[in-house]
Amino acid sequence: MDGLPQRVSIREVGLRDGLQNEAPLPTEAKVRLLEALASTGVPRIELTAFVSPRAVPAMADAAAMAAAAGTFRDDGPEFSALVASPGGARRAVDAGITTVEYVVSASDGHSRANVKATTDEALARTSGVADIVHGAGGRLEVIIATAWDCPFDGPTDPDRTVRVAAGALALGADSLAVADTIGTATPGRVTALISRIRVELSPSAAQPITLGAHFHNTRGAGLACAWAAVQAGVTQLDAAVGGFGGCPFAPGASGNIATEELVYLLDDSGIATGIDLEAALAAAALVEEIVGRPGASNLLRAGDRKRGRTPVSTDLNTIASDAAS
Amino acid sequence: MDGLPQRVSIREVGLRDGLQNEAPLPTEAKVRLLEALASTGVPRIELTAFVSPRAVPAMADAAAMAAAAGTFRDDGPEFSALVASPGGARRAVDAGITTVEYVVSASDGHSRANVKATTDEALARTSGVADIVHGAGGRLEVIIATAWDCPFDGPTDPDRTVRVAAGALALGADSLAVADTIGTATPGRVTALISRIRVELSPSAAQPITLGAHFHNTRGAGLACAWAAVQAGVTQLDAAVGGFGGCPFAPGASGNIATEELVYLLDDSGIATGIDLEAALAAAALVEEIVGRPGASNLLRAGDRKRGRTPVSTDLNTIASDAAS
Numbered sequence: 327m328d329g330l331p332q333r334v335s336i337r338e339v340g341l342r343d344g345l346q347n348e349a350p351l352p353t354e355a356k357v358r359l360l361e362a363l364a365s366t367g368v369p370r371i372e373l374t375a376f377v378s379p380r381a382v383p384a385m386a387d388a389a390a391m392a393a394a395a396g397t398f399r400d401d402g403p404e405f406s407a408l409v410a411s412p413g414g415a416r417r418a419v420d421a422g423i424t425t426v427e428y429v430v431s432a433s434d435g436h437s438r439a440n441v442k443a444t445t446d447e448a449l450a451r452t453s454g455v456a457d458i459v460h461g462a463g464g465r466l467e468v469i470i471a472t473a474w475d476c477p478f479d480g481p482t483d484p485d486r487t488v489r490v491a492a493g494a495l496a497l498g499a500d501s502l503a504v505a506d507t508i509g510t511a512t513p514g515r516v517t518a519l520i521s522r523i524r525v526e527l528s529p530s531a532a533q534p535i536t537l538g539a540h541f542h543n544t545r546g547a548g549l550a551c552a553w554a555a556v557q558a559g560v561t562q563l564d565a566a567v568g569g570f571g572g573c574p575f576a577p578g579a580s581g582n583i584a585t586e587e588l589v590y591l592l593d594d595s596g597i598a599t600g601i602d603l604e605a606a607l608a609a610a611a612l613v614e615e616i617v618g619r620p621g622a623s624n625l626l627r628a629g630d631r632k633r634g635r636t637p638v639s640t641d642l643n644t645i646a647s648d649a650a651s
Numbered sequence: 652m653d654g655l656p657q658r659v660s661i662r663e664v665g666l667r668d669g670l671q672n673e674a675p676l677p678t679e680a681k682v683r684l685l686e687a688l689a690s691t692g693v694p695r696i697e698l699t700a701f702v703s704p705r706a707v708p709a710m711a712d713a714a715a716m717a718a719a720a721g722t723f724r725d726d727g728p729e730f731s732a733l734v735a736s737p738g739g740a741r742r743a744v745d746a747g748i749t750t751v752e753y754v755v756s757a758s759d760g761h762s763r764a765n766v767k768a769t770t771d772e773a774l775a776r777t778s779g780v781a782d783i784v785h786g787a788g789g790r791l792e793v794i795i796a797t798a799w800d801c802p803f804d805g806p807t808d809p810d811r812t813v814r815v816a817a818g819a820l821a822l823g824a825d826s827l828a829v830a831d832t833i834g835t836a837t838p839g840r841v842t843a844l845i846s847r848i849r850v851e852l853s854p855s856a857a858q859p860i861t862l863g864a865h866f867h868n869t870r871g872a873g874l875a876c877a878w879a880a881v882q883a884g885v886t887q888l889d890a891a892v893g894g895f896g897g898c899p900f901a902p903g904a905s906g907n908i909a910t911e912e913l914v915y916l917l918d919d920s921g922i923a924t925g926i927d928l929e930a931a932l933a934a935a936a937l938v939e940e941i942v943g944r945p946g947a948s949n950l951l952r953a954g955d956r957k958r959g960r961t962p963v964s965t966d967l968n969t970i971a972s973d974a975a976s
Binding site for chain 2: 330509510512513514515543544545546547549550552553554569583584587590591592594595596597622623624625628
């Protein structure tokens with residue numbers, strides 16, 4: 327498997343992206359989930375979003391989640407929070423968060439709907455966000471939303487995505503991630519965009535840029551996109567426990583790629599994640615219990631081959647004998 | 652996208668693998684589905700299986716399905732049927748089927764459960780099957796089941812899979828496909844096995860062997876495996892309309908990779924399938940109606956980006972404004 331990394335760092339986004347469209351859950355339940363997630367060995371956990379509690383009631387307890395994260399040991403996961411403005415960044419650092427994600431949409435349509443500003447206006451705010459985060463001794467990642475497609479503007483011109491990526495680095499981002507916000511990307515276009523960003527923005531071929539990626543499984547291609555991204559040089563991937571993140575008003579529509587499925591896929595392909603799959607499956611079962619409905623994890627239904635959770639029935643695939651016929 | 656094929660030929664296996672574990676449906680309903688599938692432009696359709704009607708009641712109408720296929724125009728799809736013995740092959744050609752798939756499991760455990768014979772015994776029957784099929788002017792594909800993992804024996808030694816593939820060719824197979832029978836494969840192992848078969852069994856580097864592959868999405872990795880297979884040189888893929896093929900006794904467990912999701916993924920990645928996606932989505936809706944329950948197609952829930960079926964709500968992924976905060 328030439329060219330593949332030995333290790334991929336997964337960021338668990340279930341507490342934020344997985345739950346942001348759900349009815350608000352008690353903070354106590356989310357802290358229980360946080361503890362289950364931390365016990366899986368996942369290296370990074372996105373805790374919450376410091377955004378308008380009117381727009382996203384499910385994230386209204388952001389400061390409480392940050393406080394809960396503060397009780398973990400120093401050798402635990404790295405905690406982060408998402409913001410959409412300098413004001414959000416201020417509240418995040420005031421709550422003790424030092425790893426901050428600031429979102430800039432590569433398409434004007436989504437940017438306007440999301441933060442009432444064009445892409446360029448939102449991008450220009452990066453330096454203000456960076457000042458706040460760096461002033462608190464923190465680290466800033468810019469997540470480029472609608473990197474492939476926009477629900478309003480259609481396909482995003484790759485030139486725009488590359489320009490936003492370059493601009494974010496120039497304005498203070500310490501790292502970048504590209505997001506398939508509406509779950510329409512496919513591996514061919516993932517390879518093309520990631521490869522282009524890597525070529526154009528790496529300091530040199532010997533010093534490739536560290537790039538993260540964020541996929542939704544809305545049309546079934548999420549894990550295929552994640553695999554294509556890893557092949558193209560991505561070493562940081564977002565995923566949500568249980569595959570939550572789907573719109574709760576569209577039953578059956580799946581959301582983020584499921585953390586446990588990504589762990590299974592990478593580990594079995596020889597790429598280490600540091601995550602215990604059995605603990606990840608337990609966390610997926612817990613989030614279903616807390617939310618009160620099934621998520622979108624096929625693996626949780628089927629079980630892990632290696633640990634004997636495969637159902638005894640093999641009816642699923644048996645060809646059936648006609649040797650006697 | 653160097654090295655990728657311009658075209659991939661999809662074989663629709665929904666009428667066989669998709670329905671074989673369901674309660675038997677009226678032949679009339681299956682013929683309606685067959686007509687819907689043929690109208691999508693899919694180049695190949697697996698109609699049925701000539702196996703024991705006691706073991707697989709859902710396929711008891713195999714001859715009737717073959718007769719229905721006989722009414723299609725000559726420029727329509729290529730129809731095939733699956734068999735598990737020379738006796739099945741005889742019944743298939745007697746029913747007018749000229750493209751036959753014979754299954755050999757690469758693992759003894761699955762082979763015994765499936766056809767009451769070891770791998771070597773089942774493989775040896777290939778020549779008898781080939782004689783019958785070739786005697787009728789037909790074409791024989793050997794599908795190697797449990798090519799990666801066996802539900803009884805665990806991981807299949809790649810040496811075994813390669814040996815079965817070579818044996819099948821020597822005994823009269825006109826083409827080969829490898830099947831991830833229990834949906835446990837991952838892209839890293841797909842790349843490894845496909846690459847090895849291509850290297851060891853191609854007549855020469857300039858004349859690569861034509862190889863098919865068959866994946867299940869049981870653990871979420873089906874489309875990622877399909878993509879890895881295409882990258883490794885596979886140009887023929889099986890898929891089932893609506894993602895059926897899951898065990899009906901394990902709700903939520905998904906089955907074959909969904910045809911419409913594979914079409915979306917390949918077309919959007921620049922690889923032609925010749926299949927009309929809108930017609931494929933209509934066929935997926937029809938199979939759900941006929942079977943009477945939802946399948947496992949995320950795309951059917953979410954809609955195709957290009958044809959404006961994306962739900963109006965963008966709540967799914969919106970980050971939500973805190974510009975005012």
